[in-house]
Amino acid sequence: MTGRQLEAIEEVLLQEKPDWVLVYGDTNSTLAGALAAAKLHIPVAHVEAGLRSFNRKMPEEINRVLADHASNLLFTPTESAQENLAREGIECDKVIPVGDVMYDVALYYRDKALMPKGLIENGWVAQPFVLATVHRAENTDDEGRLMQILEGLGGCGLPVILPLHPRTRGSIQARGLGIPENILIIDPVGYLEMIWLEVNSSVIATDSGGVQKEAFFSGTPCVTLRDETEWVELVHLGVNVLVGADAGKISAAIKSSKKFDGVESPYGDGHAAEKIVRALVASRGS
CATH class of the missing domain: 3.40.50.2000 (Glycogen Phosphorylase B;)
Structure with a gap:
């Protein structure tokens, strides 16, 4: 490539x-x-x-x-x-x-967010929810890690909206992995729809670097499904926690996360x- x-x-x-x-x-x-x-x-x-x-x-x-x-x-x-x-x-x-520059964009578009089309038709009802994204090869190509992530999301005690990346969808299907009942899978969404999900979610669980920052811009706590992150500032500020692919840590971190405001931006x-x-x-x- x-x-x-x-x-x-x-x-x-x-x-x-x-x-x-x-x-x-x-x-x-x-x-x-x-x-x-x-x-x-x-x-x-x-x-x-x-x-x-x-x-x-x-x-x-x-x-x-x-x-x-x-x-x-x-x-x-x-x-x-x-x-x-x-x-x-x-x-x-x-x-x-x-x-x-992502902070520039977040400030410009934060009032232009759109609720994803078909979300309600897919079975979502207005309530506290977790937004999850999983796409990195280290998680999607490792069956053990992917199973732990799904299990952790399944045990978090909240509905989970998961816009499913094609790589992740293919990996789940190829391995015949089950999806916990509290996870609502939807197709990938556009930027303005993603902003709406980030702002309206109670907590974000992700392995995306960009989504980690967007979570901060939205005032939403982030649980990072990786063993390390480039955005160390967010961990130091206490608004992002690294949990790797450990089901117990994922569930516990989601349950203990709380919305925040008034945190000065390092960006x-x-x-x-x-x-x-x-x-x-x-x-x-x-």
Whole structure:
């Protein structure tokens, strides 16, 4: 996948001759874009730079490390991200703290959330519920972990809404795993619908990095179905708890979670995108 993307992106860059290539996050396309640009001597800027889970078994970790070290400008969302880059010897003049662009987006769209279509028709009734998402290979490809997660959600004492990722659906079906009665499976939802679910849920259980942050933006406690997280600030603030794939810990964490407010955001002031644009314009001028 990454090789095919690199080849195709290179064709676009040769045709368009951009002044900068801006890559985001830690996906395969992030790495492909950074490598293609670097090989063509086009400056690379990495948004959401400096994140580390320190788990090299995760493909995302490899992507983000290589993208950072191929970049000319690194826009960091948090103080810990800056510290990670400093420890890796990346020159400080390349690193620009801007905050998190996801926080910008959350502030802009928080009043535009939409209730997912067909939710009531699928059997949901207005009541406290858990929002769950499970998609990471470490959980979906390991039958034991997936079974523990389903068991933990099943024993949490609340209805669970689970927008089911295709990878997870395929894994459940291939292994013939049963779904606990309190879990309502729905199709994947769009961004505005996801915001509605995050804001209206009592607690979020997820293995997604992005959803961990969106939970914080929504004032909803998060139970993270992983053994580590890039967003260590949320754990330190006490609004996110790591439980791995342990059924007992999952159920207990969900039962003990409570909504919160008044917690200062570690992700900037909601103007990260503007700071990124100003930095790119200034760098071009120099």
